[in-house]
Each structure stands twice: as structure tokens, then as C-alpha cells.
Amino acid sequence: MTIKSDIEIAQEAKPLPITDIADACGMDGAYIEQYGRYKAKIDNRFLKETNRPDGKLVLVTAITPTPAGEGKTTTTVGLADGLRRIGRNAVVALREPSLGPVFGIKGGAAGGGYAQVVPMEDINLHFTGDFHAIGAANNLLAAMLDNHIQQGNALGIDVKRITWRRCVDMNDRQLLSFIKIVETGSFSKAAKDSFISVPAMVQQIDRLEEDLGFRLLLRSNQGVRLTDQGKIFYDAVLEMQKIYKEAVAQIKSGETKEINIGVALNQCPGFLMNGCSSFQKKYPQTVLHFKELPYEQHLDMIRQGKIDLTVIAKPKNSRLNELVYQELCIDTCAFGVNGESALARKKKIRPQDLKDVRVLCGTYEYMEASFEEMLKDTGAKMQDLHTEYNLESMVQAKFQESLLVFHSHWENCYSHILKVLPSHTIAGSVGVVMRKGEEKRLEDLVNEIQKAV
Numbered sequence: 001m002t003i004k005s006d007i008e009i010a011q012e013a014k015p016l017p018i019t020d021i022a023d024a025c026g027m028d029g030a031y032i033e034q035y036g037r038y039k040a041k042i043d044n045r046f047l048k049e050t051n052r053p054d055g056k057l058v059l060v061t062a063i064t065p066t067p068a069g070e071g072k073t074t075t076t077v078g079l080a081d082g083l084r085r086i087g088r089n090a091v092v093a094l095r096e097p098s099l100g101p102v103f104g105i106k107g108g109a110a111g112g113g114y115a116q117v118v119p120m121e122d123i124n125l126h127f128t129g130d131f132h133a134i135g136a137a138n139n140l141l142a143a144m145l146d147n148h149i150q151q152g153n154a155l156g157i158d159v160k161r162i163t164w165r166r167c168v169d170m171n172d173r174q175l176l177s178f179i180k181i182v183e184t185g186s187f188s189k190a191a192k193d194s195f196i197s198v199p200a201m202v203q204q205i206d207r208l209e210e211d212l213g214f215r216l217l218l219r220s221n222q223g224v225r226l227t228d229q230g231k232i233f234y235d236a237v238l239e240m241q242k243i244y245k246e247a248v249a250q251i252k253s254g255e256t257k258e259i260n261i262g263v264a265l266n267q268c269p270g271f272l273m274n275g276c277s278s279f280q281k282k283y284p285q286t287v288l289h290f291k292e293l294p295y296e297q298h299l300d301m302i303r304q305g306k307i308d309l310t311v312i313a314k315p316k317n318s319r320l321n322e323l324v325y326q327e328l329c330i331d332t333c334a335f336g337v338n339g340e341s342a343l344a345r346k347k348k349i350r351p352q353d354l355k356d357v358r359v360l361c362g363t364y365e366y367m368e369a370s371f372e373e374m375l376k377d378t379g380a381k382m383q384d385l386h387t388e389y390n391l392e393s394m395v396q397a398k399f400q401e402s403l404l405v406f407h408s409h410w411e412n413c414y415s416h417i418l419k420v421l422p423s424h425t426i427a428g429s430v431g432v433v434m435r436k437g438e439e440k441r442l443e444d445l446v447n448e449i450q451k452a453v
Contacts, residue, residue, distance in 0.1 A: 010120035015281035023269030159199035314429035334408035336418030355379035369428040
């Protein structure tokens with residue numbers, strides 16, 4: 001299964017001409033100013049000159065805005081789709097969210113999945129061009145000011161008191177200036193090489209330090225040197241620059257990479273999907289394929305090169321051989337139970353709760369630790385499933401007054417049928433298995449999965 005990114009979904013959509021949409025809204029063509037086939041501005045005379053009664057307004061907002069976004073646009077689009085589905089005439093009005101991704105605040109502002117506004121790229125980057133024009137005009141004045149100071153400052157502008165900051169600066173001027181100063185050991189040499197004035201260079205670093213909240217450079221008559229914080233930041237900036245260049249090179253070459261991920265039958269932990277989703281946003285050129293396989297096949301499929309990695313409970317060392325296991329977490333047990341049973345009223349399962357209780361478990365021979373071993377002192381009546389954790393095992397737990405034991409990070413796979421109860425009992429290590437020598441290639445994906453755990 002391949003999960004499509006938001007941009008792929010948006011680009012596959014076939015938008016209607018904006019004139020058709022205007023007609024559907026009962027808007028005469030005289031009131032719209034077209035920007036290509038799919039965009040237009042509306043003349044506000046339309047509101048003054050129409051005699052139609054006012055419609056009903058539904059406001060979608062959020063009480064706790066965060067950089068990640070709460071899903072206001074997605075909710076709005078989904079609500080409008082639902083209203084139109086039941087025969088209501090619904091139109092969505094959104095504020096122009098231009099340049100959101102450029103500012104690095106969030107990934108976009110056009111919704112997500114199959115509840116998006118298109119053309120998504122235009123909405124996120126420039127739309128009708130208004131925001132872009134404002135930013136360009138402001139930055140033009142900033143460049144004129146910089147150049148005037150560089151050419152002698154005939155107007156006597158006090159560079160220590162008067163500033164004109166760029167409102168949109170996609171050239172990473174501050175970071176590039178910081179690198180240049182460290183390389184040359186001097187503000188004046190860095191300014192000369194960058195063709196800007198020394199005061200302008202000083203202002204860039206002052207603003208960078210102000211934004212960061214710590215000093216990067218110690219300045220003296222002998223030159224400049226990095227602070228302890230500056231050394232850490234300098235290494236990070238060089239790494240960022242490297243990643244940036246590699247990403248640009250990859251995109252220009254049109255290279256598309258593929259990663260095949262093994263998942264158990266009907267079992268895909270939520271953290272794996274969340275980690276893959278984060279990775280996909282950072283590396284849209286890489287295609288992720290998910291292959292459902294019985295657990296006992298995962299290791300062999302990795303050896304054969306048919307999948308690149310899998311996330312499973314730690315296998316026995318004897319089963320790994322030339323494979324690499326990288327731990328993600330130490331997991332605990334969770335129990336699935338019929339929601340109407342007496343145990344379902346408990347908030348957490350304790351060892352004493354398992355006395356004389358029938359517990360269904362899978363004891364795969366390749367796993368380092370079995371559930372039977374972990375629960376042997378609880379008094380539970382252990383029953384080996386001798387099968388995958390599948391629908392049949394869930395049905396047994398639901399209708400036979402049994403508990404189904406599994407790793408807690410897989411609880412999303414069972415919560416739609418069973419009441420899931422947590423436990424402090426350690427289930428063992430969960431991690432990523434891959435081939436030796438593939439650690440570097442898969443490092444970014446593994447890191448995103450790790451963050452999501």
C-alpha cells in the first residue's frame with residue numbers, strides 16, 4: 001500500500017473552470033476578474049448589487065492555535081463537502097494563507113488528504129500574487145537601502161538606529177553571512193566578499209543572535225571567534241547547508257527513491273504510520289511501499305531484498321545473522337478484552353488480575369521474549385494462538401471471555417473491536433530490522449519513526 005502525499009492528491013484533482021463555479025453560485029461573469037482558468041477575484045459590487053437574501057454562516061475556528069495547525073481548513077472543506085452531499089448550497093470562505101511554508105511555520109494551509117482546496121501550490125505560495133507583490137516591494141526598498149549605504153550613504157542614514165528588515169527572505173542571508181564571517185574571521189572581509197556594507201553585516205548577525213536568544217560570536221580588535229553555543233550552531237548550519245544542496249540536486253535530477261516497509265497482516269502500529277507521514281513530507285521524492293506479510297516471513301524478505309525494513313519485537317540474535325536490529329523503545333503489555341466483561345471496568349491490568357484468567361498470546365519462536373515467559377508468575381491460563389494476531393484471535397477474546405495480550409504500541413490495531421487495558425508488565429524491546437550497510441540510507445526514515453514512538 002502506497003500512501004499518497006497531500007501534494008499528489010491535490011495534483012491529481014481535476015478542478016472545474018472558475019467560470020463554471022461562478023455560474024453555480026449565481027454570479028455573473030461581470031463580477032469576476034480571472035487569474036488563469038481556475039482562479040479569480042470577486043468584485044465587491046456583487047454584494048451591493050445582488051438582491052438575494054443572506055445565507056447562514058458557520059464559523060470554523062480553534063481555541064489553541066499551534067504551528068502544526070489544528071485542522072481548521074480540513075474541517076471546513078469536509079463540512080462543505082458534507083453539506084453539498086445532502087443537497088445544501090455551500091461555499092467556503094478562507095483567509096488567504098499565502099507563504100505559510102516559506103516562513104517555515106507549518107507545511108501548508110490548504111487542508112489535507114482528500115479535504116483540500118486546489119490549486120494547493122498556489123494557495124500556499126502566492127495565490128493571486130498579492131502577498132508576493134507586497135513582499136517583493138518591501139524587499140526592493142530594503143535592497144535599495146542596503147545599496148545606498150554601500151555606495152557612500154549620501155543621505156547620512158544612521159545604520160545603528162534605522163533599519164529596514166526584509167519581510168520575506170528566502171536566501172538565508174543571515175546564515176550565509178554567519179558562515180562567511182566564521183570562514184574569514186572578520187566582519188569587514190565577510191562584508192567585502194558578500195558585496196554589502198559592514199554595518200549591514202553586523203545587523204544581520206545581531207538579529208540572528210536576537211532571534212536565537214544566545215551569542216554566536218565574540219568580537220574583539222583581533223577579530224571574531226565562536227562562542228561554545230556558536231560552535232554547535234555553526235556545525236548544525238553546515239549540516240543544513242549540505243542537506244539543502246543534496247535535496248536540490250536530487251530534485252533537479254528527478255531521482256525517485258523507493259523504500260519497502262514490511263508490516264504484519266492487519267497490524268500496523270500508529271507510530272509507524274505517523275513517522276512515515278512525517279518522513280514523506282520532508283522527502284516527497286521518496287516513495288514508501290507497505291507490504292503486508294506474515295510475521296515469520298519478515299526477516300527472510302529483508303535478506304532477499306524484497307523489503308528494506310520492518311518494525312517488530314526484538315528477534316533472537318540467532319535469527320538476525322547479517323541483519324541489524326535498532327531499538328526504538330522498551331514496550332509494555334496491553335490487554336484486549338470484551339467491553340462488557342468485569343475486567344473491562346478496570347483502568348489498568350495488574351498481575352493479580354490475571355489469576356485464573358485465560359490469556360491468549362502469540363509466542364513466535366523467533367522473538368527474544370515470549371508473553372508466556374513474562375506472565376508465567378501471574379497465575380494466568382496461557383493459551384498459545386499458534387497463529388498471527390488476526391481477526392480470529394480478536395473474536396476469541398471478544399466472545400470467549402478471554403484476554404488478548406499484545407505490545408501496547410500496537411493497541412490501535414485492536415481498539416476497534418476490543419476494550420484495550422494498559423499494564424506495567426514489560427513486554428520487551430521493539431525496534432527496526434534492516435540489512436547491514438543500509439543504516440545510513442534508511443537513517444532519516446528510522447529517525448522519524450523514532451520520534452513518533
